Amino acid sequence: MFYYTYENCKVVRSRHFKRILMKTTYFSSLQSFSRSFARAAKPVLAGLLLTGLSVPFSAFSATVAATPAVTALPAQKAVRSSKKNHALTKSAAKVAAHRRVSVQMASNIHGARVSRIAFSPSHAEPFRLRETDGMVALRSSAALVVDQNTQEPLYDKNSRAVMPIASISKLMTAMVVLDSKAALDEQIDVTDADRDYEKNTGSRLSVGSRLSREDMLHIALMASENRAAAALSRYFPGGRPAFVVAMNKKALELGMTDTHFLDPTGLSPNTSSARDLVKMVSAAYQYPQIRDFSTDTSYDVFTGRKTIHYASTNALVRNHSWQIGLQKTGFTNEAGECMVMQTMVHDRPVIMVLLDSVGKYSRVADAQRLHTWLDNGGVQRVTSADTGHTGT
Numbered sequence: 001m002f003y004y005t006y007e008n009c010k011v012v013r014s015r016h017f018k019r020i021l022m023k024t025t026y027f028s029s030l031q032s033f034s035r036s037f038a039r040a041a042k043p044v045l046a047g048l049l050l051t052g053l054s055v056p057f058s059a060f061s062a063t064v065a066a067t068p069a070v071t072a073l074p075a076q077k078a079v080r081s082s083k084k085n086h087a088l089t090k091s092a093a094k095v096a097a098h099r100r101v102s103v104q105m106a107s108n109i110h111g112a113r114v115s116r117i118a119f120s121p122s123h124a125e126p127f128r129l130r131e132t133d134g135m136v137a138l139r140s141s142a143a144l145v146v147d148q149n150t151q152e153p154l155y156d157k158n159s160r161a162v163m164p165i166a167s168i169s170k171l172m173t174a175m176v177v178l179d180s181k182a183a184l185d186e187q188i189d190v191t192d193a194d195r196d197y198e199k200n201t202g203s204r205l206s207v208g209s210r211l212s213r214e215d216m217l218h219i220a221l222m223a224s225e226n227r228a229a230a231a232l233s234r235y236f237p238g239g240r241p242a243f244v245v246a247m248n249k250k251a252l253e254l255g256m257t258d259t260h261f262l263d264p265t266g267l268s269p270n271t272s273s274a275r276d277l278v279k280m281v282s283a284a285y286q287y288p289q290i291r292d293f294s295t296d297t298s299y300d301v302f303t304g305r306k307t308i309h310y311a312s313t314n315a316l317v318r319n320h321s322w323q324i325g326l327q328k329t330g331f332t333n334e335a336g337e338c339m340v341m342q343t344m345v346h347d348r349p350v351i352m353v354l355l356d357s358v359g360k361y362s363r364v365a366d367a368q369r370l371h372t373w374l375d376n377g378g379v380q381r382v383t384s385a386d387t388g389h390t391g392t
Helices: 030-050 058-065 075-096 166-179 213-222 226-234 239-253 274-284 288-295 362-375
Strands: 003-013 018-027 099-108 111-121 140-147 153-157 187-189 210-212 298-302 307-311 324-332 336-345 348-357
Touching: 140 274, 140 362, 153 362, 166 213, 166 226, 166 239, 166 274, 166 288, 166 324, 166 336, 187 213, 187 226, 210 213, 213 226, 213 288, 213 298, 226 239, 274 336, 274 348, 288 324, 336 362, 348 362
Parallel strands: 003 111
Antiparallel strands: 003 018, 018 111, 099 111, 140 153, 140 348, 187 210, 298 307, 324 336, 336 348
16 A cells, blocks of 8 residues: 655745645655654645644544654755755745745545645734733734714724725615615516626525515625615616716715726625725725614515515624614625624714624624723724735
């Protein structure tokens, strides 16, 4: 029986990530495989440990841990190996602070095969969060908290960075719909034109469904129903193209100079910055329907065929320790997990913006961290991790 592993590692640069490529070598026993893999992986692991990252090598931990010490190399080979290991460790340490490490395995009739050890890009900041000097650490790449009344920044992290905002776009969609003064009780049909042909996402709102404009707006804001937002834009005078023009015009009127919309749902890469989104949330808060619909916990709609029960995409609206006046969540692979909110902390209205967070619950956890931080007096100090960059 033969086992496969890799050695002679090297770091290769590409446009999106750096990865460690390895040459295939054959081994006659599991013990020789384990020894060689341990030798090849050691410098990589060393580089990662220097950055404080935890490495998910659990698939090999038992095998490698049980492997006896590797026999010493001859002096000449040891010197060459040491130089290679040092260069690899240095390269790995350089990129590890920004990358996650993953191990992929495949199996065949001969045994186990390590197919790749790769540094893959991460949207978020550190995996091990530490608070320093009273500053709360977040998993979101960009965040901004401001006093709603004074617009004073209370927490600022990369607030100028321009990035995709996913379904947070629907707040602008709602404002454009309401500004049009179209009848909220008008019936709107869902057609093939409302399907997502870009990312091929599904929807509970089937083609042929008919709802009032008010119900469409309700589930678009509360449950982030994409076909509802798409249908609303189609019924705008001039159709969807005119609707998108109106979205961008409204953004400019609000002073959102970092913002550009391509569609009403956020499935296309609509982009903005945390600073601009504070302006959008402040404007949206002036619409009673947006406040009511976005903070509702659940809602039933009758489509003409059946009744569908929708629930809020934001678990915090069901948390009685929070006073949320407006909220919207968003997610795409490009945007990561996003959230904007208007909420109260010690009877002080604040607006929170969280963008590009990794992990299904990380945006909620970040919001909780900020709420606790403000509760403990963080409101008295302005913190900033703003890099001044205009994009990510």
